[in-house]
Amino acid sequence: MYQREIVCLDCGGATQAIARVLVDGGWRVRPASSADEARRLLDELAPRIALVAFAAALPDASDVRTLEDVLETNTRTAWVALVEPGLLESPAMQRLIASYFRDYISAPFLPETILQSVGHAYGMATIDGVAYQTVAAAPADEMLGQSAAMENVRRVLRKCARSRAPVTVTGESGTGKELAARSIHHQSAHATGPFIAVNCGAIPANLIQAELFGHCRGAFTGADRDKIGRIEAARGGTLFLDEIGDLSLGLQVNLLRFLQEGVIEKVGTHRPISVDTRVIAATHKNLEKAVAAGEFREDLYYRLNVLWAEMPPLRERADDIELLAQAYLERFSSLRNGRAAGFSRQALAVIKAHPWPGNIRELVNRVQRAVVMSDRRLVTPADLDLDRRCISRNPQTLEQVRAAAEKDALRRSLRHSGHNVAETARDLGVSRLTIYRLMEKHGLQQNASGVPLACTNRNA
Numbered sequence: 001m002y003q004r005e006i007v008c009l010d011c012g013g014a015t016q017a018i019a020r021v022l023v024d025g026g027w028r029v030r031p032a033s034s035a036d037e038a039r040r041l042l043d044e045l046a047p048r049i050a051l052v053a054f055a056a057a058l059p060d061a062s063d064v065r066t067l068e069d070v071l072e073t074n075t076r077t078a079w080v081a082l083v084e085p086g087l088l089e090s091p092a093m094q095r096l097i098a099s100y101f102r103d104y105i106s107a108p109f110l111p112e113t114i115l116q117s118v119g120h121a122y123g124m125a126t127i128d129g130v131a132y133q134t135v136a137a138a139p140a141d142e143m144l145g146q147s148a149a150m151e152n153v154r155r156v157l158r159k160c161a162r163s164r165a166p167v168t169v170t171g172e173s174g175t176g177k178e179l180a181a182r183s184i185h186h187q188s189a190h191a192t193g194p195f196i197a198v199n200c201g202a203i204p205a206n207l208i209q210a211e212l213f214g215h216c217r218g219a220f221t222g223a224d225r226d227k228i229g230r231i232e233a234a235r236g237g238t239l240f241l242d243e244i245g246d247l248s249l250g251l252q253v254n255l256l257r258f259l260q261e262g263v264i265e266k267v268g269t270h271r272p273i274s275v276d277t278r279v280i281a282a283t284h285k286n287l288e289k290a291v292a293a294g295e296f297r298e299d300l301y302y303r304l305n306v307l308w309a310e311m312p313p314l315r316e317r318a319d320d321i322e323l324l325a326q327a328y329l330e331r332f333s334s335l336r337n338g339r340a341a342g343f344s345r346q347a348l349a350v351i352k353a354h355p356w357p358g359n360i361r362e363l364v365n366r367v368q369r370a371v372v373m374s375d376r377r378l379v380t381p382a383d384l385d386l387d388r389r390c391i392s393r394n395p396q397t398l399e400q401v402r403a404a405a406e407k408d409a410l411r412r413s414l415r416h417s418g419h420n421v422a423e424t425a426r427d428l429g430v431s432r433l434t435i436y437r438l439m440e441k442h443g444l445q446q447n448a449s450g451v452p453l454a455c456t457n458r459n460a
C-alpha cells in the first residue's frame with residue numbers, strides 16, 4: 001500500500017507519542033534526532049511534509065541557527081511545528097513559526113488534531129508542488145543576470161558547451177551551479193540527450209555505487225532485478241555530479257576509470273559496459289585542499305578539471321540582485337494569482353543591502369515566502385523577513401560602512417587564496433596575526449575543511 005511519508009525531527013518534544021499516532025494514522029514516519037540528520041533525510045527522501053516537535057524551551061541559539069538553515073533550504077517541504085503552550089509566547093518561537101511553518105499544533109496533542117493538521121499540510125504541499133516544480137526547474141535560457149560577472153560566466157559556459165571534456169563548476173551554495181550545468185547541456189551538441197543530476201553528498205555511502213554504476217540481480221540483499229545506474233541513464237547526454245567532493249576515495253577510483261576509458265562495471269559483475277556520457281561536476285569545497293589533505297584523488301582532480309567555471313556569489317553581482325528579485329516576484333505572483341505586484345521602496349533598499357549569504361537560492365526562497373505572506377500590493381521588508389536584519393543597519397555610520405568593507409575585502413581575499421592565511425596576509429598587506437584577528441572580529445573562523453563559517457551564517 002502507498003504510504004505518505006513524514007520526517008519527524010525531535011527537538012526535545014513528544015516525538016515518540018506523536019510518531020505512534022502518525023503510524024496508526026497510516027503515515028510512514030522517518031525519525032531524525034538532530035537537524036543534521038533531518039537534513040540528510042530531507043535530501044534523500046524529499047518528503048512533502050516534515051514535523052518538528054519542540055521541547056518546552058527554545059533550543060540553544062546555535063541549534064536554532066542550524067534548524068533555520070535546514071528550514072530555509074527545504075522550502076518545498078511543508079513544515080508543521082508541535083509546540084508546548086508556554087513556548088508559543090516566546091517572540092523567537094513566533095518568528096520561527098511565522099517564517100517557516102505551514103501550521104503548528106499546540107497541547108493538548110489530540111490524535112485527531114495531529115492527523116488533521118498533518119494531512120492538511122500534506123495536501124497543500126501537494127498542490128503547491130505542481131506550481132513549484134514549474135518555477136524551480138528554470139529552463140537554461142532563464143539564467144538571469146546582466147552584470148559583467150554574469151556575462152563572463154555565460155561566455156565560459158558557451159565555450160564549455162562546445163567540448164565533450166569534463167567540466168568542474170565551483171561556487172558557494174545557491175549560486176546557480178546546477179543551472180550552469182544545465183545551460184552547458186542545453187547548448188551542447190547532446191542537448192537532446194538526457195540531463196541526469198546526482199547529489200553525491202545526499203545518497204548514503206552504501207547505496208551510491210549501485211546508484212551511479214547500477215547493479216545486477218542478486219548483487220546484494222534486496223537486489224531482485226538488474227538496475228541501470230545514473231551514468232548509463234545519462235548515455236548520450238550529461239551526468240551532473242553535485243558535491244563531488246563528498247565522493248568516497250573508493251568510488252573516486254571507479255569514476256576515474258569511467259572518465260579515462262568510458263567503461264563502467266555494474267555492482268555484482270565484472271562485465272565492462274561502454275557508455276558515452278559527458279560529466280559535469282560541482283562543488284562548493286576547495287578541491288585543491290581536499291587533494292592536499294588526501295581526501296580527493298589528484299588524478300581525478302585533473303581529469304575533472306579540464307574545463308572549469310566559477311559561479312560568483314550574489315553579493316558580487318550587485319547589479320543583478322534587483323533584476324532577479326523582480327523576475328521571481330513576477331513568476332511566483334502569477335503562479336499563485338498573488339496580490340503582490342512589486343516591492344515597496346523600503347523592501348528594495350533592504351534587498352540591495354542584504355549580503356545574501358545563501359545566494360540566489362536564498363533570494364528565491366525569500367521572494368516565494370513574501371508572495372505567500374504579503375497581503376498588500378507591494379511586498380514589504382517584513383514579508384521578506386528582512387526587516388529586523390537590515391532596517392536596523394540603516395542609516396549606517398561611517399564605522400559600520402568601514403567594518404562592512406573590511407569584512408568584504410577579507411572574505412574575497414580568503415576565497416581567492418583558497419583560504420590560505422599567509423597568502424591572504426600578503427594580498428592585503430598585513431601580518432598573519434592581523435588576519436587571524438580580523439577573521440575572529442568578523443566571525444570568519446575556519447572550520448575543519450578550511451571554509452569560512454560565515455559563508456553559511458545567515459546573520460553574517
Ligand SMILES: Nc1ncnc2c1ncn2[C@@H]1O[C@H](COP(=O)(O)OP(=O)(O)OP(=O)(O)O)[C@@H](O)[C@H]1O
Binds near residue numbers: 143175284364
Ligand atoms: N542566474 C540565475 N537566474 C535565475 N535563477 C537562478 C540563477 N542562478 C540560480 N538560480 C536559481 O537559484 C536556485 C539555486 O540554484 P542552483 O540549484 O543551480 O544552485 P547550486 O549552486 O547548484 O546550489 P547548491 O550548491 O546548494 O547545490 C535555483 O532555484 C535556481 O533556479
